[in-house]
Amino acid sequence: MPSLPGINHQAAIKAFEKAGFQIIRQGKHIIMTDGENILTIPRANPINAYTMAKIIKVLA
Numbered sequence: 001m002p003s004l005p006g007i008n009h010q011a012a013i014k015a016f017e018k019a020g021f022q023i024i025r026q027g028k029h030i031i032m033t034d035g036e037n038i039l040t041i042p043r044a045n046p047i048n049a050y051t052m053a054k055i056i057k058v059l060a
Contacts, residue, residue, distance in 0.1 A: 006046025012055075013041065 013023070013030060021032040021039060030041045037059055042051065 004049035006044075006048050007052055008045055009041055009043050009047055012047060012052065016041075 009030070013032070016032055016039065017023075019034070021034045021037075023030060024033050025031040028043055030043060032039045032041065039055055039058070041047070041055065
């Protein structure tokens with residue numbers, strides 16, 4: 001089974017900012033919120049595709 005490509009954490013942040021999220025804290029992880037939901041994005045390059053899918057699944 002071929003591996004899935006990851007995504008750069010900066011590209012993920014830009015995508016979530018376009019969706020209405022704002023950065024509230026930064027460190028080893030980036031914490032973002034839209035007022036209702038809180039996301040934790042790791043500062044990894046690339047972010048594993050499965051990790052990104054889990055982050056998005058929380059929003060659904």
